[in-house]
Amino acid sequence: MMYNSRMISIRTIESLSHIQKDLEEYSRDVISQLNLEEENYRELSVDVKFINSGSYFDKNGIMIERKKSDHNFSEQDWCELLFKHELTHFLTSHIWGNPVALFFEGIAVYVSDMKIRHKILSTDYNKNAKILIETNNYIPFEKILRSDQYLSRRTDFRCDTISGSFISFLVENYNLEKIKNVFEQSNIPTVKNPHLNINQVCKKIFGKDIFALERQWMIWLSGNYVLGKVEVELFKSKINFVNDLKKRCQFCLWPNTMNDKNICTHCHCDNSIQIVID
Numbered sequence: 669m670m671y672n673s674r675m676i677s678i679r680t681i682e683s684l685s686h687i688q689k690d691l692e693e694y695s696r697d698v699i700s701q702l703n704l705e706e707e708n709y710r711e712l713s714v715d716v717k718f719i720n721s722g723s724y725f726d727k728n729g730i731m732i733e734r735k736k737s738d739h740n741f742s743e744q745d746w747c748e749l750l751f752k753h754e755l756t757h758f759l760t761s762h763i764w765g766n767p768v769a770l771f772f773e774g775i776a777v778y779v780s781d782m783k784i785r786h787k788i789l790s791t792d793y794n795k796n797a798k799i800l801i802e803t804n805n806y807i808p809f810e811k812i813l814r815s816d817q818y819l820s821r822r823t824d825f826r827c828d829t830i831s832g833s834f835i836s837f838l839v840e841n842y843n844l845e846k847i848k849n850v851f852e853q854s855n856i857p858t859v860k861n862p863h864l865n866i867n868q869v870c871k872k873i874f875g876k877d878i879f880a881l882e883r884q885w886m887i888w889l890s891g892n893y894v895l896g897k898v899e900v901e902l903f904k905s906k907i908n909f910v911n912d913l914k915k916r917c918q919f920c921l922w923p924n925t926m927n928d929k930n931i932c933t934h935c936h937c938d939n940s941i942q943i944v945i946d
């Protein structure tokens with residue numbers, strides 16, 4: 669089935685036709701949050717499928733994980749969260765470009781997870797980020813700035829808490845346009861050019877490098893979010909970090925592909941090459 673109304677085309681199989689209208693409404697919200705121009709998404713079409721485990725996007729569409737029975741969310745809310753998250757990736761990668769995961773995941777978390785979890789579970793990502801910092805459970809940018817580092821910790825919820833809160837800070841204190849500029853001007857490190865230009869890009873756009881932005885965000889959190897003692901204790905009791913790091917390739921970002929000579933068996937790139945952040 670296909671639905672098309674000056675929108676991105678959403679294609680689902682017949683058995684999903686009952687959620688077609690929901691998906692269309694979710695995509696309208698994502699497009700409006702990202703402030704996209706119609707001429708940029710009009711030609712795009714998204715195939716939507718449901719799968720049993722893990723959600724992802726590729727150049728043709730979006731795979732959504734079916735809700736597990738022990739979940740806090742209703743089926744519809746879960747679908748909304750995953751669809752909006754993956755659609756944000758789909759649209760930003762098609763239209764804006766591919767920056768480091770801190771921005772790439774951060775914008776999807778900001779558009780989807782952060783708002784929906786707040787609505788359903790009263791989760792506040794900014795407060796939680798502040799609690800991570802104040803309880804010494806924080807992961808500094810220097811450890812998650814490269815996409816392979818961030819994605820190696822994919823199952824550690826702290827990364828998305830940090831990136832979502834950081835992006836919300838940038839939207840409030842700068843604007844979405846500047847975040848879009850980061851996407852447009854970012855490079856992807858290669859073996860020939862093992863450089864990540866995130867500091868240059870941030871200096872040009874925000875007038876300061878990524879670590880200065882990190883400090884500014886932390887000051888903003890400490891001045892704006894008042895934590896109740898009960899809140900902190902409750903969050904701390906829920907902190908259950910997942911520490912199974914799945915090392916990713918620095919270049920293609922695939923997990924668990926390194927052989928004993930540090931060569932990726934997927935893209936054949938040598939991972940002993942050091943990526944320079946500048």
Ligand SMILES: [Zn+2]
Nearest residue numbers: 753757773776
């Ligand atoms: Zn994502």
Ligand SMILES: [Zn+2]
Nearest residue numbers: 917920932935
């Ligand atoms: Zn690789």
